[in-house]
Amino acid sequence: MTIKEIQENIVDEFSMFDDWMQRYEYMIELGKSLPLIDEQYKTDDNLIKGCQSKVWVHAGLDNDKVVFTADSDAIITKGIIAILIRAFSGQAPKDIIEADTGFIDEIGLKEHLSPTRANGLVSMIKQIKMYAIAYQTQLN
Amino acid sequence: MIDIKSLREDFPILQRKVNGQPLIYLDNAATSQTPKQVVDTIVDYYYNYNANIHRGVHTLSQEATDKYEQARRTIQEHFNAAHPYEIIFTSGTTHGINMIASGFESLLQPGDELIVSAMEHHSNIVPWQMLCERTGAILKVIPMSEEGELSMEAYDTLLNEKTRLVFCNHISNALGTINPIKTIIDKAHAVGAAVLIDGAQACPHIKADVQALDVDFYVVSAHKMCGPTGVGVLYGKEEWLEKLPPYQGGGEMIAEVSFEKTTYAGLPHKFEAGTPDICGGIAFGAAVDYINRIGMENIAAYEHELLEYATDKLLEIDGLRIYGTAGKKTSVISFNIEGIHPYDIGAILDKLGVAVRTGHHCAQPVMEFYKIPGTVRASFAFYNTKEEIDTFVAALIRAKNMLL
Structure with missing residues (x-):
């Protein structure tokens, strides 16, 4: 599936929820699920220090696709990370560079991606794009 | 004695709603609200x-x-x-x-x-x-x-x-x-x-x-x-x-x-x-x-009442720990609930109309002392009420149930 198709699926899934409570409960469930990153990659090098929550991101190249794993110490942040990973991981670098994150607004989680929220997510997206650019350069 | 009900009328912002809920403003240590007179x-x-x-x-x-x-x-x-x-x-x-x-x-x-x-x-x-x-x-x-x-x-x-x-x-x-x-x-x-x-x-x-x-x-x-x-x-x-x-x-x-x-x-x-x-x-x-x-003594006495009331209510919550239990303190309560990140609590309280501060409060050495990433901080002013504290505590219990 393309990034756009995955994002559309996520938007569809979220449209089933009636209110913020259900959306948040779903996010929390996602957040509570298994670790999204191998413990060995939870290093300071991979750490994004948000003011509020910490985020770890690791990237690798597999068959010309970028594979992301990530984690956070806050559950809601981790839930959003799970959604971002679902949308961006396993995609070609070029597609990641070109993709946007407008779908996060559509699923009613916009406030968590505000630069002033300082939860590490904005930096995480920037980091995802940087990795994609680096791998794209490598592939060229 | 101060008449809280009439004082609250000096602060139009206290009448607004946040996320569809009546605003309960408990972030007074970050900034206080501004009365009409100002x-x-x-x-x-x-x-x-x-x-x-x-x-x-x-x-x-x-x-x-x-x-x-x-x-x-x-x-x-x-x-x-x-x-x-x-x-x-x-x-x-x-x-x-x-x-x-x-x-x-x-x-x-x-x-x-x-x-x-x-x-x-x-x-x-x-x-x-x-x-x-x-x-x-x-x-x-x-x-x-x-x-x-x-x-x-x-x-x-x-x-x-x-x-x-x-x-x-x-x-x-x-x-x-x-x-x-x-x-x-x-x-x-x-x-x-x-x-x-x-x-x-x-x-x-x-x-x-x-x-x-x-x-x-x-x-x-x-x-x-x-x-x-x-x-x-x-x-x-x-x-x-x-x-x-x-x-x-x-x-x-x-x-x-x-x-x-x-x-x-x-x-x-x-x-x-x-x-x-x-x-x-x-x-x-x-x-x-x-x-x-209003009188600083009146303000201090009333805020102390709010502090004691809120402290007692919060300590009834299982797993809640208050940081800062000095004999002499003002109406600031910094706390965490065991197993829950303060950011998560703050995000859900916001959805319920309650404004608190979460994070390290620009005092990282204090957080480092307690070995925690941050706290949730509720801080009260003279225009807050015990009813607001009740709603805040109920919202906190709801957040805890969602997150644990």
């Missing part, structure tokens, strides 16, 4: 006498100057400073601290010692670290206990004839502890050191008497005590303010300027270069008047 003063200034001060011979300039200087006297009386010119208008507490840190640069030698407390806001740490880097002075730290109280025994061992300056908050923003500043000041003076007290958190709760305290510098922000953001004052003893060099050069702070030599204006203008926040200063005066009409 907003009216701001409107009156811009509608009727907006002009630059200390310059024009025209009527508006004279009116603006009179009101600005009247505000200075109101603030002087409030803090019981000996002279109006010991009150320097600033952009806020951070600005005041930086002015003094900058002023001490020429007075320090390598090896001189500065003492800071373990529970300071970053704004009362970083300017001094920068000063130490520039001068070769050494920064020492008064440690604190698990309850969030400074060790006066340890402080005694840090003080010596090399100590030049001690700086400490009157009340900790992260823990609510009321520090024994009179003891801190007296002990510092005994070795000939000056003392700066950060009054940002204390000013809405306690009326500091700078002469009785014998403090050398006391800094506050207007927005913590019902005034506007971007304005504050530095109180400095006359002898110190005379001794320190000006902070910034510019208009207003000069006596005479030529390309060969400039002489500086007297106090307070020496430290007030450029056009100040005239409206902000006047509105700060209005905020001080407003608070004094």
